Amino acid sequence: MEKLLLLLLPVPFGIGFLTPGAASEPVPGTVVFSYTDPAIVESSGLVARDDLVVTVNDSGDSNRIFTVDPATGDTVGVTRWQGDARDIEALAPVGDGEVYVGDIGDNEAKRDEIEIARVPFGRGDQEVDAATYDLVYPDGPHDAESLLVHPRTGQVFVVAKEFIGRLYAAPEDLAEKGRNxxxxxxxxxxxxxxxxxxxxxxxxxxxxxxQAAVYTWPDLDRVAMVDLPPQQQGEGIAVTESGEVLIGSEGAHSEVLRVEVPIEESTEEPTDGSPAPTPSPDSGEAVPVTAAEDRSLWPWALGGVAGVAIIAVLLRSLRPRS
Known part of the structure; x- marks a missing residue:
């Protein structure tokens, strides 16, 4: 029993960081459509472009993406490309009528490198020879499900799926040969x-x-934190060209919802005495990728300290009495 409790020791810290600060009440969600294609059962990545929605199944599927008409929920095109998928998890819009597909999942943190492929989407089925790029972390393998592309620079970013999430930047110019x-x-x-x-x-x-969190770029100041509507297994999020936010879920015939997510900082004075966030500077250039700065971890620490205290009491109660 003592060994089990010790194994649980890191959990309170993770939970404390997973909810870093108070979120607002759940934002309302409006159903846009439901997938009608029985082949879409684990919708993970989500992109909304050109009045179409693009999605991809989670791990276990082949190298293919689905283009869906949101007016009906019907699949109107499937794109396939070369190679064998390992753990596809994410999509991000890039260029005209194209997406990056992120084969970036790594539940056991054993992959030497992850891969993204540049794939066209649209109406009609097609098979393509996609450009692929290998990415490698500077600090060892990580599991990831989030892939982002800056709309002005085209720079690619990956977010490690961990209790303490971390954003990683790819080189501004990706090389098809060798590791990036x-x-x-x-x-x-x-x-x-x-x-x-x-x-x-x-x-x-x-x-x-x-939950969803909004950050300024490139400062990464968090300006909003909202609870999302309940979903079977909510995973995907997309932003349209007009700024609307869509969220998706795994599951057969799952729904895609439209939600209101604020992106502006609150104009009210903070109630905890902390200074208001500084507005983000112009973000037209690629982010300078230097060593990450330390950020406040007090919610994570508070949850962890409480958890340690509880575990200490439990351990004390398990000691044999004389």
Missing amino acids: ELTAVDEVLGIATDGAFFPDGEHLVLRNYG
């Missing part, structure tokens, strides 16, 4: 399952299974 080394940028939302930039290039949104 990622650089750690900063800590972000824990257990992130997807993310996207807003059209202004000055804000991005990340989600986990129940």
Whole structure:
């Protein structure tokens, strides 16, 4: 029993960081459509472009993406490309009528490298020879489900799916041959399952299974935190060209919802005496990828300290009495 309790020791710290600060009441969600295609059973990545929605199944599927008409929920095109998928988890818009597909999942943290492929989407089925790029972390393998592309620079970012999430930046110019080394940028939302930039290039949104957080770019100041509507297994998030936010879920015939997510900082004075966030500077250039700065972890620490105290009491109660 003591060994079991010790194994649980890190859990309170993770939970404390997973919910970093108070979120607002759940935002309302409006159903846009439901997938009608029985082949879409584990919708993970989500992109909304050109009045179409693009999605991809989670691990276990082949190299293919689905283009869906949101007016009906019907699949209107499937794109396949070469190679064998290992653990596809994410999509991000890039170029005209194309997406990056992120084969970036790594539940056991054993992959030497992850891969993204540049794939066209649209109406009609097609098979393509896609450009692929290998990415490698600077600090060892990580599991990830979030892939983002800056709308102005085209720079690629990956978010590690961990209790303390971390954003990694790819080189601005990706090379098809050899490895492209990622650089750690900063800590972000824990257990992130997807993310996207807003059209202004000055804000991005990340989600986990129940919440969404909005950050300025490139400062990564968190300006909003909202609870999302309940979903079977909410994973995907997309931002349209007009700035609307869509969220998706795994499951057969799952729904895609439209939600209102604020991207502006509150104009009210903070009640805890902390200074208001500084507005983000212009974000037209690629982010300078330097060593990540330390950020406040007091919610994570508070949850951890409480958990340690509880475990200590339990351990004391298990000691044999004389």
